Amino acid sequence: MTPVATAAASGLVPRVTARRLLLLHGGCAAGLLVVVLLAILVGPVAVDPLAAWRAPPDDPARVIVFGARLPRIVLAALVGGALGLAGAALQALLSNPLACPHVLGISGGAALLGIVAMIGATLPAAAALGLGGEAALVVVPAAAFAGALLTALLVQSVARSSGRVTPHTLLLTGVVFNAFAAALITFINTLADFYRAHGILAWVVGTITVRGATWTAASALTLVAGLALLSASARDLNALGLGEEGATSLGVDVVRARRAVYVAVALLVAGAVPVSGMIGFVGLIVPHLVRLVVGSDQRLVLPAAMWAGAAFLVLADAAARTVLGATELPVGVITALCGGPFFLLLLRRQTAGALGEPR
């Protein structure tokens, strides 16, 4: 008898198997492909992707589809996937349904150091040190990673020092830190007169900014690394749902698990923020929608949140490109408009004592 047959005979059927995880990834990837194809069709100019595929390289339709829309859609998918995955991981780690990289200030920390590095890379001194120009590709995400990780540690220490981890203290810290980071970013921008060249909205409100194939590849790399790290932490995150002591009694090294999750989140945010700024609410909303479908098992929630986040941001970005006709809206405006009311709804439910109240 196969193990599955014996299990069925004794009444318990496995919920998560390697095969099912592969099916989940495959199915979600197919779904995302459909969304991407839809997004290609959306834009101020109507194009036929198939005709564009066959057209010569300098054909305007081909340039629109493969030169403009597709790179942007791919980047939106990578950023959305990173934010959805990071949000799901943080909600599980902190047992807090209101957590996400943006709300906790982790995106703000990444943006702050990222922009410092980006401005720094344009200075003559950086060029002299070999850190300008192309090296910015490494320096900026590295700085964003450092910013994200430092903020995560700050959030953690605030959560710890208050003795009991109160969900609202954590969120307040994040909100205050975000406001602080946004103010500093504005200050630095004004000082450096960087404003004219790059646009402050790209960083503070969040918009998908295609900086080139290598930047997109870097985002893909951090997403894959983050997914691998978090997939290996899913079991620990499930156990952490029982609280720290519960997880420890199940053999989980809580300190190590927490460290792995924060590093993964910082990687994901560092891949996303330099090419999109601080896009809010994707990491907050998406895990909730995903849990409605797949339940609370983090082995399923994490990968599903990644794919759903990708699809969500591709759609939001398609809307940002088109709702005002030729004038483009930062995608962060769309996600905030969707996410703000959703956040209030969750907060109301939480204060009503449904979820995550302090113990």
Added chain:
Amino acid sequence: MSAPTEAALEARAVGVRYGARAALVDVDARVAPGETLGVIGPNGSGKSTLIRVLAGVRRPTGGDVLLGGRPLHAVSRRERARTIALVPQETHLAFPIRVRDLVLLGRAPHTGRFGLERGEDLRAAHDAMERAEVLELAERSVDELSGGERQRVVLARALAQDARILLLDEPTAFLDLKHEVVLLDLVRELCRTRRLAVVVVLHDLNLAAMYCDRLLLLDRGRAHATGPPDAVLTYADLCAVYGTELYVAPNDVTGQRVVLPLSREHRERLARLDRR
């Protein structure tokens, strides 16, 4: 009394300090396979701290905890979790999950990095649910359960760990009379039939008298008395430790001690009787 068997879990002169406050001072405790040790004492006497130390969730600041003769801190986390299972007073869940998934979490120390359960894990979880009499609840959400059902599910989670040592921290704190006995009957039976070593913190001294082979009475972090229930549940010891006048007498049904607190009215009446 029979000769002491090999201790499954043993605390030797353990001490725990929270900053300047000593929560436990030089406490010895041992439990053998097939034996139930009850830990009793007033609020703040260190009962829960002792359970945490025995579970390896909290490292003592002094003394040693030995698991089968080996220092507990030298045992790997996974091995420890396969040997010792902990049932807390209350289980909070951040996100609603089904009973079967909560019980399967008990298999975490047996599964690999990605936490994929094999046939034997599913069988162990199934057996555990059967033994804790929660099989019919398998597909229900833990949120919907009553307190009694919930504690039996948590017990099933502990049993799924396949541990030889079961630690329970006031498992009946939020249960009514019937569910108290249902749960403790189950624990008693598991202790006897599967020769589990059980350490249980109990607030209710009458339950402690009925369900434990030996008792450890803690007083402000120190072991005040230890031994069979009749030797520990004495009028003098209990009144001294709990700091109030109590009624202690054998009861007709079980032959074990029954301990009742007395109201001020009754204490005064007793004092008047004494004076006469």
